[in-house]
Amino acid sequence: MKQNSSRPSAHNTLQMNFFQKFMMLCSGANIYILKKTPSEWNKFAGIGGIVLFTAVFATMSAGYAMYTVFDNLWAAIGFGIIWGLMIFNLDRYIVTSIKKTGTVWNQILMAIPRLILAVFLGIIISKPLELKIFEKEVNKQLNTIIQRNKKQLQTEMNARILQQSGPYETEKKQISSKITEYQKSYDSASVELEKEILGTKTGLTSGKEGYGPNARRKTELKEQRYQDLQNYQKQVAPRLQYLDGEISKIYTNLETERGKTETFEDKFNGFAARLQALDELGKNSAIIGLAASFIMGLFICLEISPVLIKLISHVGPYDFLLEKTENDYRLYAKEKTEKANALTDHRIGSFKKHLDDEP
Secondary structure, three states, rough: OOOOOOOOOOHHHHHOHHHHHHHHHHHOOOOOHHOOHHHHHHHHHHHHHHHHHHHHHHHHHHHHHHHHHOOOHHHHHHHHHHHHHHHHHHHHHHHHHOOOOOOHHHHHHHHHHHHHHHHHHHHHHHHHHHHHHHHHHHHHHHHHHHHHHHHHHHHHHHHHHHHHHHHEEEEEEEEHHHHHHHHHHHHHHHHHHHHHHHHHHHOOOOOOOOOOOHHHHHHHHHHHHHHHHHHHHHHHHHHHHHHHHHHHHHHHHHHHHHHHHHHHHHHOOHHHHHHHHEEEEEEEEHHHHHHHHHHHHHHHHHHHHHHHHHOOOOOOHHHHHHHHHHHHHHHHHHHHHHHHHHHHHHHHHHHHHHEEEEE
């Protein structure tokens, strides 16, 4: 007796809407098999939604990171979209590569490298978004870092000035010391002359008031020492001018270099600099460090959740049908291969028999 096949099945009565179909495509599932298993639609739509929103966050994250690097909106948008598509494709592959076949331990071993990869992706996605969330605090810390770098730069410049101008300054001090000696000799002769004229009794004066022979000798001595002072100052004047010029060049060159370096320091706001500022903020403030850790943990959980959902979910109709479909293709391929091998063996045998039958 012919059975009645007019009773509608579940997959004929339920229709997959566009949104469900799109989410299932995002999950990497086989749509043709899913159409036969309506009970699995919500699970794979949820997995697809997580994969999609992870890609959206990855796009935003990469776009912001590239904007801090290139400072160009269109370049940031373009790279963000490319990066988001890459993460989207990678997440779909991670989810679809986990098969609900074999023992539980085999599934766990299969999921471990995918979980590790998902954790790394979560960290990579979370960092630029952390920078955006804590943008005001990061900018303040960046200014602190810039001022600290400038102070360190000034200290290094001062050390270089001392090192380069040291020989010239030493020679200037030696000349200045020599001039001081000449000046002291002249001043001493002037004092002795004055005491001699006033009749002040010392070990170097006669004690007789008036301008006598001793006063004339001391006048000559004073003039001689004054002449020595003048001659020495004239002699070393070109050398002092040269030394001052060299020292001035050193200061000018290093000041120009410092100005250029400070200009670069003022632009110290790239992606790596912001990461440094965020790291210092986390070390200096326990609250910011904890908040940043929670944000990173959130994105890591978001990234690994499709793998975990696929791992902890029970084996459903979709998994059975997928395994059956793959097994049918394996058997079909094996059958075709064996038939082809048998046909080849038959042809080879016929050819050998034909050769043996020839006279």
